[in-house]
């Protein structure tokens with residue numbers, strides 16, 4: 659055998675195996691998506707997202723406190739109005755007494771060290787369930803959509819969000835949000851994380867069940883990217899970086915590792931984030947339940963693949979598990 663054939667000497671021990679990963683998963687890379695509803699005492703389990711709940715703001719201390727002790731650094735908030743009436747403009751999104759604004763304020767006062775991001779979109783709040791404002795024929799009306807989305811983002815920043823993360827995929831919204839933050843003198847106080855390459859995926863089902871945001875007609879294919887569209891994804895990444903994004907995100911993650919690698923290469927001076935979405939989380943759980951693999955081993959394999967592709971920030975429902983597993 660040739661000398662150059664021998665690789666195994668380099669990874670024969672757990673310590674030398676770790677040295678073969680230039681970057682390793684750490685707790686500070688994890689951002690935990692949490693759902694806040696308008697019943698202040700809620701702690702409702704969601705069958706499609708194992709272990710995740712819709713929380714009321716009175717439950718946040720008991721829910722987040724123990725995670726902070728384990729090393730939680732950041733969360734991203736999703737509002738889930740259950741009682742209030744939705745309208746075509748998504749007025750509830752930035753309701754000063756709505757779950758997201760109240761949760762930002764509560765979390766800031768309870769946990770001064772926690773980094774609080776907010777998903778910005780209209781679909782959880784619109785009567786039609788689409789992510790923007792519509793023309794009469796049901797197509798997206800872009801100018802009022804980006805204006806409304808920027809208004810919501812600025813109101814989250816005003817309430818104290820450290821980061822706003824628009825997931826709507828309307829053209830031009832990054833620039834509008836950045837300008838809105840500048841006009842409100844908040845551009846230096848709030849990070850803008852763009853869901854830049856967000857694909858029209860089959861993997862959002864459990865999330866849409868959880869927050870009841872499925873569109874009442876049609877689909878999201880005219881704003882979320884076609885799954886095979888590498889070129890469009892690359893253009894969206896470059897566009898959002900040029901429009902003022904501070905962080906570039908790719909979503910979903912596992913079927914889009916090439917796009918994560920593209921983002922890291924196209925915007926090398928921006929942090930690269932990826933979202934291990936609800937369907938990916940449910941899939942890892944379902945496979946483990948079916949005996950296909952061990953849950954923890956597979957969870958690490960998926961997230962390590964994202965780190966390997968170039969992600970430095972990972973949004974995942976496995977965050978509480980990783981906070982335990984990374985201590986073992």
Ligand code: PBG
Pocket residue numbers: 777779781789825826861862863864865866934935936937
């Ligand atoms: C809303 C939004 C979605 C997700 C994050 N923000 C759903 C969608 O676009 O339909 C998906 C998150 C997940 O599946 O975990 N625009």
Ligand code: ZN
Pocket residue numbers: 779780781782788789825826
């Ligand atoms: Zn949406």
